[in-house]
Amino acid sequence: MRAFLFANPAAHSRSPAMHNAAFGVAGIPAVYETRRVTLEELPAAIASLRAPDVLGANLSLPHKEAVLPLLDELTPAARAIGAVNTVINRSGVLVGDNTDALGLAKALIDCGYGAGKSYLDSPTVVLGAGGAARAAVYALCVLLERNVYILNRTLSRAQEIAADWHNPDADFQVVAAQFTEIPWSEVSLIVNASSAGLDAPEQSPLPGIPALAPGALVYDMVYKPFDTRLMRDARAAGHRAENGLGMLAQQARLAFVAWTGKDVPIRVFLKALNAPVPAAPVPAPEVGERSG
Ligand SMILES: NC(=O)c1ccc[n+]([C@@H]2O[C@H](COP(=O)([O-])OP(=O)(O)OC[C@H]3O[C@@H](n4cnc5c(N)ncnc54)[C@H](OP(=O)(O)O)[C@@H]3O)[C@@H](O)[C@H]2O)c1
Incomplete structure (x- = not known):
């Protein structure tokens, strides 16, 4: 199973650390990945969430409002706030929720x-x-x-x-x-x-x-x-x-429950947030690039 973050930029998000830790604790064979998605790419990215092996996605800047017309249903919170941070794939029906509130x-x-x-x-x-x-x-x-x-x-x-x-x-x-x-x-x-x-x-x-x-x-x-x-x-x-770390952990936990139907203690999410950020990989030198 898969879940995603669609955002632009997306590289520095701590959501993969939280959700992958939670999948591990819950014993769910799933992986959470970030995707850098532009506004132009958003409709195709959202359509891809209908696949049977996809649990759903989180959305961050600049997609939280742009996604509204691309979804099948909205929760009362998402409708009242006018923004979606979590999409849930319910057997091909995409439900937009706002777990920030x-x-x-x-x-x-x-x-x-x-x-x-x-x-x-x-x-x-x-x-x-x-x-x-x-x-x-x-x-x-x-x-x-x-x-x-x-x-x-x-x-x-x-x-x-x-x-x-x-x-x-x-x-x-x-x-x-x-x-x-x-x-x-x-x-x-x-x-x-x-x-x-x-x-x-x-x-x-x-x-x-x-x-x-x-x-x-x-x-x-x-x-x-x-x-x-x-x-x-x-x-x-x-x-x-x-x-805002507590809020970040709680909104992630709510998305996790919506996707999987399983709850995981909040400390799992907080521990993942407090873990040291892995160093970004050093890009390999271009062919012909001189070092030193
Ligand atoms: N902890 C969490 O889980 C969580 C969740 C969601 C968001 N956040 C954080 O919430 C913040 C806002 O997110 P957003 O998506 O609502 O952003 P946004 O739509 O870009 O809105 C930013 C707001 O901040 C104001 N602002 C920006 N710079 C300012 C400054 N120097 N002094 C005073 N006001 C300033 C803007 O005022 P103007 O209207 O005058 O431009 C605007 O009202 C971000 O820091 C984000 O990381 C945290």
Whole structure:
């Protein structure tokens, strides 16, 4: 059996390490491979997933939204978020799911978020307005039942998400906001779903950490570097901070269960993520190339 990651670029993903470790622990004779797939190549790549020996695929940039019209069915989460990170091959029928949202909710609970009564009425803040932010809004508003402020560098993109969620009758509201409009001292959770800080250890999506509700958690979806500027600033301001490795492991575990019907402990995925990254193979010198 086979499962894939379709992305561009795809080379540096940790998903093969996680899924191949999980296949081994579950005793499933399957292999997970990455494929560099361009947008032009996506329809053929998705069609290939209907083969009987294919479990499904993960999708990363730039395919999470482009894949929607190529699939037969969508889960409620994928439909509401408007993005798919997991395709499941159900006997030739391709189902699109979004495991980022439930993966985030599970990772937040793993961090102890939501355990205390004080969290019940406290608002949350999502930083960013891309696909990850849409998944975060679904996780916080639908799965964890919290009011959500979206704060993004480009306000209009945050307003688009808020407009998509606009429903005055809903118990929980999604509001696009500027920094000064957020009641920070009541906020129990900030989720960074922006790419600020990704591969940039000194970059932060916030100019500084405001005073938050006691015991507040700052969860950074970024996990490269493991310790981001946002996390360091949050800890210096007396708050708890976690990186996105837990979410990465949980979204992978959910995809694994959807493909195989079998569950594997989360520590298997986390251990694979924390294992040293194998060195990239040194390319062989071209014929005629001089060394030294
Ligand atoms: N841990 C996990 O499992 C997991 C899962 C999914 C995604 N992620 C991470 O989530 C992040 C976002 O992914 P995405 O797919 O949503 O990306 P995306 O669609 O490209 O969106 C990026 C967002 O980040 C904002 N942004 C970029 N640079 C910024 C900066 N210097 N300061 C402030 N805001 C900035 C953008 O603002 P503008 O609108 O103004 O351009 C945009 O809202 C990435 O780091 C990704 O690795 C992690």
